[in-house]
Amino acid sequence: MFKEIDSVQNKIIKEVISLNIKKNRDKKGLFLLEGERLVSEAKVEDIEYIVISKSYKGYVPKVNKGYVISDVLFSKICDTINPQGIIAVCKSFDYKIKDIKLENNPFFVMLENVMDPGNMGTIIRTADAAGVDGVILSKGCVDIFNPKVIRSTMGSIFHLPIYRNVELGECIKCLNKKNILTIGAHLKGENTPYNTNLKNGCCVVIGNEANGLSDEISNLISSLVKIPMPGMAESMNAGIAAGILIYEGVRQRLGE
Helix, strand or coil, rough: CCCCCCCCCCCCHHHHHCCCHHHHHHHEEEEEEEEEEHHHHHHHHEEEEEEEEEECCCCCCCCEEEEEEEEEHHHHHHCCCCCCCCCEEEEECCCCHHHHCCCCCCEEECCCCCCCCCHHHHHHHHHHHHHEEEEEEEECCCCCCCCHHHHHHHHHCCCCCCCEEEHHHHHHHHHHHHCCCEEEECCCCCCCCHHCCCCCCCCECCCCCCCCCCEEEEEHCEHHHHHHCCCCCCCHHHHHHHHHHHHHHHHHHHCC
C-alpha cells in the first residue's frame, strides 16, 4: 500500500529533489533511478523506497516503502523533460579496486577525468555490451550516480563492476606488473589499435575530453595508440574513441 503525499514540503519529496546534487548523494549514500526500465534493472533489496505518479500504470517492484504523488508534483521532482511516472531511491554501491580480478586474460576500461555525463554513460554501456570485466575511474571523473550518467548507461551500471576514485598511477603499475597491457588513446601514439595485440589481458585507457591523458598517466602506460583520422578533425569524442578501442579488442578476441 503506497502512502499518498501532496506537499512539496514533505521530507520524502525534499530528499528526492536533494539527490540531484552530488554532495547530497555522497552524504546520504543514495541515488535516483527514474523510469520503468532503469527501476526494473535494480535489485529490489537495494531500493530504499519508490515514488510513483497517480497516473502511472507500469511495473512497480515489491518494496517495503512506497509513495504516490500527483502528476504535477511528480513533474517538479524529475530531472527529465517527459517523466515516466516512477522513481526509485536506491542505495549507492561501491566496488573496491583491491578486489579486482586479474586472471584469465581480463579486459578493462580505465578513464582519467572524463567529465561529460553522456560520455561516461556511453562508455559504461559500450563496455557492458563488449563484455568488459570492469571499468576503472579516476578521482576526477563525473559521478556515476549523476542522473544523466544513469540514464545514458541504460541499465548497464548494474551489469559490471565500476571501480571509482582510483589512484590510476598505482593501478597502472599493478597492471603492468601482472603483464596486463595498458593501451592509451593518444595523439602522439606511434601505433594504431589495429596493429596492437589486444587478445591477451589488457586495459583501454581514455583521457579527459579537452586535455586527453595527463603526462603522468601517459608515461606509465605500456602502449600509446593513435586512432587513424584521415579527415580534417583534430580530435575525437571520448565516448567514440573508447568504443573504437573496446571493439577492436572484441574483434581480436573473437578471432575476426
